[in-house]
Amino acid sequence: MQGERPSSAPSTVLGRQLGDELRTMRERVGLTTTAVAVELDCTKGKISRIENGRSPVRGPDLAAMLRLYGADEPAVHERLTELARSANKRRKAGWWSQYGNVLAETYRDFIALEAVASSVRTFQSQTIPALLQTPDYTRALAVASRSWSDPAEIEQFVEARLMRQHRLIAEDPLSVWVVLAEGAVRQQVGGPAVMRAQLAHLLTVAEMPNVSVQVVPFRVGAHASMAGPYVILGFPAASALDVVLLDNPSGSMWLERSDEVKAYVGLWNDVRTKALSPVESLELIRSIEELGT
Structure with missing residues (x-):
């Protein structure tokens, strides 16, 4: 994001x-x-x-x-x-408020929702999702985005992203289910060394009981989720409605209407069934890592 x-x-x-x-x-x-x-x-x-x-x-x-x-x-x-x-309080009370100079309100809103969410389901076509990124990978994305020219601000952004990852190991950990297009694990973000470390990290976190990683291989061909990445946040209460976040280079869009959310849950169910199993996905990632990307 x-x-x-x-x-x-x-x-x-x-x-x-x-x-x-x-x-x-x-x-x-x-x-x-x-x-x-x-x-x-x-x-x-x-x-x-x-x-x-x-x-x-x-x-x-x-x-x-x-x-x-x-x-x-x-x-x-x-x-x-x-x-x-x-x-x-418009998200002013959370830890993310201290990063207001590098995080737009859209991003702070997302972090605030993520902080009370119980699950994340996401499809990513080009990048490893934020919750599973290494610092060097995040830094390379931040530099490439051209959102900041000040190295100190880039480091603040990296720090904020690492703070988000604490949810993975919290007492009540966030459940994360990621489906990646094969291109996301082959794109050399930051160069070969950074990407090898990122793939090694991905293999490690995928072993956590609350994290699942799947890859849609190139051979699957066209599928409905190719239009772009999305995140579906779920919440612990039975009465709570899911929320969908769509990202693009100019910003983000929230979808909250039940029919819109239902459509993206349908896309999600479709793409996860087209993806390799978690075991097969990790084998693919491991083979890419061993080849030095």
């Missing part, structure tokens, strides 16, 4: 994620927005704006809504409170 100048600014992405969960909870217990508004002593419009991600949610209101919906378990309350806090 090198595009640091967003083509769309998803200022309500976190709010919408929270709103989607609250709406699903409300509908599950059969309450109308009018009934909830009466209980909270507010307008029906306020409830609608909260559910659409256009209005911040105060702590007391969130607690009251969760009680109404029968979802006030401590773990649920803590997770949604943190999501509301991130949405209300």
